[in-house]
Amino acid sequence: DIQMTQSPSTLSASVGDRVTITCRASQSINDWLAWYQQKPGKAPNLLIYAASTLHSGVPSRFSGSGSETEFTLTISSLQPDDLATYYCQQYNRYPVTFGQGTRLEIK
Amino acid sequence: QVQLVESGGGVVQPGSSLRLSCVASGFTFSNYVMHWIRQAPGKGLEWVAGISIDAKSKHYADSVKGRFTVSRDNSRSTVYLEMNSLRVEDTAVYHCAREGFGSGFAPCFDIWGRGTLVPVSS
Numbered sequence: 001d002i003q004m005t006q007s008p009s010t011l012s013a014s015v016g017d018r019v020t021i022t023c024r025a026s027q028s029i030n031d032w033l034a035w036y037q038q039k040p041g042k043a044p045n046l047l048i049y050a051a052s053t054l055h056s057g058v059p060s061r062f063s064g065s066g067s068e069t070e071f072t073l074t075i076s077s078l079q080p081d082d083l084a085t086y087y088c089q090q091y092n093r094y095p096v097t098f099g100q101g102t103r104l105e106i107k
Numbered sequence: 108q109v110q111l112v113e114s115g116g117g118v119v120q121p122g123s124s125l126r127l128s129c130v131a132s133g134f135t136f137s138n139y140v141m142h143w144i145r146q147a148p149g150k151g152l153e154w155v156a157g158i159s160i161d162a163k164s165k166h167y168a169d170s171v172k173g174r175f176t177v178s179r180d181n182s183r184s185t186v187y188l189e190m191n192s193l194r195v196e197d198t199a200v201y202h203c204a205r206e207g208f209g210s211g212f213a214p215c216f217d218i219w220g221r222g223t224l225v226p227v228s229s
Contacts, residue, residue: 032213041221043220044202044216046216050208055217091215092210092212093210093212093213095154095213096215098151100151
């Protein structure tokens with residue numbers, strides 16, 4: 001199975017900060033990577049797919065980049081509503097696998 | 108409003124069985140591949156199973172293969188997960204999810220339900 005490793009596990013930042021989360025794959029997944037946001041007690045929401053394509057309705061402060069084995073999710077200006085845990089997921093092949101999550105806290 | 112709502116969770120003993128249901132609304136269910144994904148308490152996400160539009164193709168994670176069965180009823184816009192021989196390590200919130208975009212080999216998921224909790228405990 002392809003292992004997905006996110007860093008950091010926890011991130012604390014202030015409103016207005018630029019925030020970056022990294023996801024690394026144990027082997028090349030081309031650009032078949034998705035990012036999800038999960039708020040406490042809620043279902044995950046798709047933010048980005050194909051590494052850099054913003055899903056419909058997602059604010060433009062979110063962006064994704066990367067290819068092969070290293071990817072990043074960036075929030076250009078952190079908002080209070082962004083308090084959540086963020087997961088990456090590879091869909092290069094089955095079984096699809098997720099990173100362990102990055103919990104984003106607002107200072 | 109596009110929505111998935113799971114039900115059927117509850118406390119069960121190791122070795123027992125349970126059937127989960129997920130009802131879809133707000134979209135044409137029969138046009139979409141559907142999946143189950145679970146999340147153990149305080150842990151990350153683990154894909155469990157997927158079923159094709161016509162139910163002829165099914166995929167399972169190795170951890171549940173031979174114990175869990177995914178099925179669907181397009182007339183009821185419902186996908187099911189039959190879970191047998193449950194283990195303590197199956198304890199999780201079980202989400203159903205709609206297949207969104209894919210690589211041609213595997214998918215990501217564009218709509219998720221909030222999930223139903225299945226605690227397996229003696």
